[in-house]
Amino acid sequence: MTGPSVFTHRAVLRGVRGDRFVVELDGTDEPLLFPRDEIFAWNEPCGVPAGGGTLSGVRVDYNDPMMKAHVCAGFLDVAEQMESP
Numbered sequence: 001m002t003g004p005s006v007f008t009h010r011a012v013l014r015g016v017r018g019d020r021f022v023v024e025l026d027g028t029d030e031p032l033l034f035p036r037d038e039i040f041a042w043n044e045p046c047g048v049p050a051g052g053g054t055l056s057g058v059r060v061d062y063n064d065p066m067m068k069a070h071v072c073a074g075f076l077d078v079a080e081q082m083e084s085p
Contacts, residue, residue: 013039015081 010026020033048054052061061067 013078013081 012024015022021039022031024031
């Protein structure tokens with residue numbers, strides 16, 4: 001990866017190539033490859049309680065209906081890639 005490091009919540013995992021995830025980022029012309037361990041490190045649980053909290057400046061409320069809808073949409077979006085061969 002080249003260029004400055006930035007933090008974004010606007011990325012979509014589109015697949016896997018070897019030990020890298022194919023990631024679609026807002027503002028890029030084509031998906032980028034990132035090592036799986038880096039993606040997992042950014043997405044590991046960071047102590048947000050089940051009742052909600054703040055993560056990277058974003059309020060997380062797991063009981064909010066919109067949050068539940070976003071989580072379900074995420075699972076549906078990656079379901080095909082998660083199926084066993």
